[in-house]
Amino acid sequence: MGAYGTENNSLILTKFLMHYLKAAVQIKGGIGSRSDYGGLANTVVHGVKIQSLVGEIDGMLDEATLDDLLISGHGGGVYDVNLVLRLVRVFVSDDRMTVQRMKKVGRLIDKYMREISHDQNLKISKFLAIAESLPDSAKD
CATH class of the missing domain: 1.20.58 (Methane Monooxygenase Hydroxylase; Chain G, domain 1)
Structure with missing residues (x-):
């Protein structure tokens, strides 16, 4: 994931991460910690800007x-x-x-x-x- 956080300017990466986060939230408990999802969500936010x-x-x-x-x-x-x-x-x-x-x-x-x-x-x-x-x- 070469474009993490504020370095994300890829629409494809953003769409992928949005899909991943949606799927992970639907799974009870998800995989990983809340802070892991927070970092991915931050990357998505910067990507959609x-x-x-x-x-x-x-x-x-x-x-x-x-x-x-x-x-x-x-x-x-x-x-x-x-x-x-x-x-x-x-x-x-x-x-x-x-x-x-x-x-x-x-x-x-x-x-x-x-x-x-x-x-x-x-x-x-x-x-x-x-x-x-x-x-x-x-x-x-």
């Missing part, structure tokens, strides 16, 4: 909750700020977005920024990128 999925999710960003955005990070951070940043950028680039939907996402991103500000490993540049990712019309 490919660009096509971002394109599908971005239109629903205004329906997301803070918990939806608090995805565990990799590379030293507590949260995956890069994924949220990509989602916001794709959402904002849609010319059909209404001001009301933009403001809703603006309130969500404000909550998100309050939460991620506690992460001591978060780079200032990433925090600023999130803060600047929305147009002024999205802010009250």
Whole structure:
């Protein structure tokens, strides 16, 4: 499994792992420990965070909750700020977005920024990128 954890960018591997995890959960007790499944699930999560999925999710960003955005990070951070940043950028680039939907996402991103500000490993540049990712019309 050369692409484990955050290195998974293979849709084929992701589909295989999703099938395996589904089958393992259906077997009473499964094989291995809960932490084994956690590692595989983490690999699946990182595998589905490919660009096509971002394109599908971005239109629903205004329906997301803070918990939806608090995805565990990799590379030293507590949260995956890069994924949220990509989602916001794709959402904002849609010319059909209404001001009301933009403001809703603006309130969500404000909550998100309050939460991620506690992460001591978060780079200032990433925090600023999130803060600047929305147009002024999205802010009250």
